[in-house]
Amino acid sequence: MPLSNRETRSNHPHHSPARPIQLGLVGNPNTGKSTLFNALTGLRQHVGNYPGVTVTTKTGIVFLDKTPVYITDLPGTYSLSASSPDERIVFEFLSGRIENAPSPDLVICVLDATNLSRNLFLASQIAEREMPMVIALSFWDSAIRQNINIDVTELSSRLGVPVIPVSASTGAGIAELKKAIQSSLEKKSKMVRINWPGPVRDAIGELRRRLDKQGLHLGESGAQRVLFDSVPQALDPLVEKRPEIRSAVVACRQILKRGGFHPQSVESIAHFKHISVLMEGIIRSQGARVRSGESVDRILTHRFWGLGVFVLFMYLVFQSVYSWSEPFMQWIETGKSWLQNGCAGALTSFPQLQSLITDGVIEGVGAVLIFLPQILTLFFFIALLEETGYMTRAAFLMDRIFAWSGLNGKSFVPLLSSFACAVPGILSTRTIEDRASRLITIFIAPLMSCSARLPVYVLIIGALIKPTYGPAIAGLVLFGMHLLGLLIALPTAWILTKSMKGYKPKPFVLELPDYQAPKIKNVLLRMWSEGKEFLIRAGTLIFSITLIVWALLYYPRPESVAESVKARFAQAHPTLQADMPASSVYDPSGMRIDPEAFEREIARAYVEQSYLSRLGKTIQPIFDPAGFDWKITLGVLASFPAREVIVSTLGVIYSLGGEVDEASPSLRDAIRNSKWTEGPRAGQPVFTLAVGLAIMVFFALCQQCGSTLAVIRSEASTKWAVASFVYMTTLAWICAVITYQSVSWLTSL
Amino acid sequence: MNPISLSELRPGQSARIVSLDQDKPVSQKLLHLGVLPDKHIRFIKTAPMGDPLEFEVEGTNFSVRRKDAGSISVELIA
Numbered sequence: 001m002p003l004s005n006r007e008t009r010s011n012h013p014h015h016s017p018a019r020p021i022q023l024g025l026v027g028n029p030n031t032g033k034s035t036l037f038n039a040l041t042g043l044r045q046h047v048g049n050y051p052g053v054t055v056t057t058k059t060g061i062v063f064l065d066k067t068p069v070y071i072t073d074l075p076g077t078y079s080l081s082a083s084s085p086d087e088r089i090v091f092e093f094l095s096g097r098i099e100n101a102p103s104p105d106l107v108i109c110v111l112d113a114t115n116l117s118r119n120l121f122l123a124s125q126i127a128e129r130e131m132p133m134v135i136a137l138s139f140w141d142s143a144i145r146q147n148i149n150i151d152v153t154e155l156s157s158r159l160g161v162p163v164i165p166v167s168a169s170t171g172a173g174i175a176e177l178k179k180a181i182q183s184s185l186e187k188k189s190k191m192v193r194i195n196w197p198g199p200v201r202d203a204i205g206e207l208r209r210r211l212d213k214q215g216l217h218l219g220e221s222g223a224q225r226v227l228f229d230s231v232p233q234a235l236d237p238l239v240e241k242r243p244e245i246r247s248a249v250v251a252c253r254q255i256l257k258r259g260g261f262h263p264q265s266v267e268s269i270a271h272f273k274h275i276s277v278l279m280e281g282i283i284r285s286q287g288a289r290v291r292s293g294e295s296v297d298r299i300l301t302h303r304f305w306g307l308g309v310f311v312l313f314m315y316l317v318f319q320s321v322y323s324w325s326e327p328f329m330q331w332i333e334t335g336k337s338w339l340q341n342g343c344a345g346a347l348t349s350f351p352q353l354q355s356l357i358t359d360g361v362i363e364g365v366g367a368v369l370i371f372l373p374q375i376l377t378l379f380f381f382i383a384l385l386e387e388t389g390y391m392t393r394a395a396f397l398m399d400r401i402f403a404w405s406g407l408n409g410k411s412f413v414p415l416l417s418s419f420a421c422a423v424p425g426i427l428s429t430r431t432i433e434d435r436a437s438r439l440i441t442i443f444i445a446p447l448m449s450c451s452a453r454l455p456v457y458v459l460i461i462g463a464l465i466k467p468t469y470g471p472a473i474a475g476l477v478l479f480g481m482h483l484l485g486l487l488i489a490l491p492t493a494w495i496l497t498k499s500m501k502g503y504k505p506k507p508f509v510l511e512l513p514d515y516q517a518p519k520i521k522n523v524l525l526r527m528w529s530e531g532k533e534f535l536i537r538a539g540t541l542i543f544s545i546t547l548i549v550w551a552l553l554y555y556p557r558p559e560s561v562a563e564s565v566k567a568r569f570a571q572a573h574p575t576l577q578a579d580m581p582a583s584s585v586y587d588p589s590g591m592r593i594d595p596e597a598f599e600r601e602i603a604r605a606y607v608e609q610s611y612l613s614r615l616g617k618t619i620q621p622i623f624d625p626a627g628f629d630w631k632i633t634l635g636v637l638a639s640f641p642a643r644e645v646i647v648s649t650l651g652v653i654y655s656l657g658g659e660v661d662e663a664s665p666s667l668r669d670a671i672r673n674s675k676w677t678e679g680p681r682a683g684q685p686v687f688t689l690a691v692g693l694a695i696m697v698f699f700a701l702c703q704q705c706g707s708t709l710a711v712i713r714s715e716a717s718t719k720w721a722v723a724s725f726v727y728m729t730t731l732a733w734i735c736a737v738i739t740y741q742s743v744s745w746l747t748s749l
Numbered sequence: 750m751n752p753i754s755l756s757e758l759r760p761g762q763s764a765r766i767v768s769l770d771q772d773k774p775v776s777q778k779l780l781h782l783g784v785l786p787d788k789h790i791r792f793i794k795t796a797p798m799g800d801p802l803e804f805e806v807e808g809t810n811f812s813v814r815r816k817d818a819g820s821i822s823v824e825l826i827a
């Protein structure tokens with residue numbers, strides 16, 4: 001919330017008995033902040049979404065004695081100067097500017113004991129806010145192993161706040177930390193502030209005076225952000241553009257420059273100078289510092305071995321999403337069919353309710369749950385990679401591939417995962433801090449050819465390409481289809497970064513932290529919270545889309561359709577009475593009429609006159625340039641919630657039943673034998689090579705996945721979901737038309 | 750000794766930071782990581798595809814692209 005005049009609130013945190021105490025947890029990235037959060041709260045945590053804030057934070061409950069106290073885990077940041085929304089939320093939260101989030105009564109700064117001076121920079125910036133603070137020194141056992149000996153008592157007395165060494169993995173120091181929080185809340189212990197050089201003090205004071213006159217009552221810390229940050233996120237962009245404000249900022253930066261200070265660097269230089277004075281004699285290293293992981297890193301990021309190990313790791317990640325989750329997905333499928341059969345049996349006398357429950361509700365719940373195995377396995381690996389510190393090395397190794405398109409190496413894992421499924425892939429973009437890079441990665445992720453496209457490729461290649469051109473060409477086509485999305489994705493990213501309003505690619509500065517042993521508790525909690533998040537945020541929408549498409553395919557439902565099918569059967573088989581159940585009749589030749597064929601014919605007749613099918617026939621002219629007949633068009637429409645549905649839809653429409661799969665010989669035959677029934681191409685086969693390729697290109701590029709759209713909507717915004725749908729669907733149509741027209745022309749030569 | 754650009758270092762070489770181009774957005778991010786004038790910086794390695802580069806300053810290892818490393822000038826430590 002870029003509000004600008006509520007700053008004063010934070011300086012007077014008021015305690016009313018009804019208002020529970022709020023703690024904020026801040027620290028640099030990779031300081032074990034989340035481990036500490038998990039140790040303090042356990043399972044008593046949930047993901048918080050504040051209105052208008054796109055970044056998610058976690059809130060949990062910690063018990064001080066027996067009093068429950070709220071604690072918010074803020075995104076890791078090196079500085080209060082925000083260059084990404086994740087970093088910005090820290091400043092907003094500390095200033096109490098986030099709606100529905102009360103300003104914290106105390107802030108816990110997590111500082112990496114093995115890199116104390118650098119970590120103190122953020123604490124020193126927060127000290128400017130003059131709020132009660134406790135410092136937790138994480139990685140305490142690593143510091144001891146590395147011969148770093150910190151005089152904690154002296155440090156605490158110099159800083160003026162409790163300093164508690166913790167080792168979140170063993171739980172050491174947690175009880176002391178809780179006690180220190182209590183005592184700091186009582187005594188309101190604040191960290192010692194920096195003594196700014198005169199010109200800086202003058203500039204801050206002058207800026208506050210001039211902004212006050214404009215009705216902007218920024219605290220000292222808020223004024224510092226406006227003065228020091230090249231893009232002052234502390235101000236509403238609209239307010240910042242006001243000429244009086246602009247000129248005030250420029251004038252006050254002039255004061256700095258006249259004093260010999262550069263506005264961009266003075267803050268860091270002054271704080272680090274202040275810190276080096278505070279830290280004098282605090283660390284007594286015994287012998288040489290031993291850093292862990294340097295030799296490991298030499299192999300893992302080695303020119304040759306590094307890439308080999310990387311490919312191996314990424315293969316594992318991909319396999320986990322692609323095939324390790326397969327048995328679990330099978331169980332969900334089996335459970336779903338079992339439930340569907342059970343309900344269908346129990347509800348035979350209520351056909352409408354039967355279809356709603358089995359094909360609508362249970363199908364919809366299944367459509368949501370089916371993603372859980374992939375999401376959980378992917379986040380198991382992501383948590384593992386992040387915990388160990390390898391994730392940043394992956395970004396380091398892959399950055400070169402993405403740099404030209406405006407993205408950075410952090411987009412690699414989400415895009416790779418999207419080859420299995422875009423849903424977990426998009427969720428994993430949360431590891432990308434830069435908002436614009438993250439949005440662009442979300443936008444291009446669905447272009448990766450996911451496993452749900454495979455049935456379409458297998459069906460078409462199996463029916464049209466393999467029989468005529470042999471397995472080698474078939475394999476090549478399959479590979480080409482997987483490459484197509486990737487070849488379009490990166491140029492798309494390039495165009496987006498060039499055209500996004502006011503977007504400048506952020507400089508890519510990546511800390512490469514020491515390697516750490518992963519903590520299984522963190523990994524499991526991460527899987528649990530990501531899975532829960534998905535069910536809550538995207539689940540309902542996926543469920544509703546499934547229900548809507550069910551209704552469009554089921555209705556209208558006039559009795560006359562079934563009657564006319566019966567009448568047709570009765571005509572062909574004179575002994576058949578229209579009111580007799582099909583299963584009990586025989587035709588004159590003594591052959592039993594296949595009751596299943598009869599049922600399939602009724603199903604086909606109903607689908608053919610359903611609302612969706614009518615829509616398919618109406619818009620078929622749009623797909624005519626791509627060579628699609630109304631049946632393919634209907635398949636395309638029915639596949640918008642989930643693209644693999646095309647196979648069963650074609651099964652129904654060719655009277656084969658909905659249980660066919662992409663390898664069914666009957667469906668392949670039906671496709672090969674399908675002919676145009678009307679129009680200029682009447683009598684000619686529908687599925688020529690050109691049509692087959694056009695269908696595959698269309699499915700490779702089209703946004704036919706309600707679940708992906710639901711996740712884009714919850715991770716980015718409705719606007720991005722709509723943009724993704726429009727872009728991919730238009731792109732798919734254009735490329736399908738180009739494919740059909742050019743292949744038709746080539747084959748006619 | 751004449752200041753050179755950080756991107757001109759060879760792997761394993763150490764240098765003293767002379768200045769950061771303060772108008773480049775990358776500078777503020779580096780300053781927050783403690784990459785300040787007068788600090789010692791060590792060039793550790795290049796990523797396998799030639800970019801980005803890895804450096805170390807006072808126990809913090811970080812990576813920047815070659816282009817951005819060009820905005821830091823350093824003096825070699827003999």
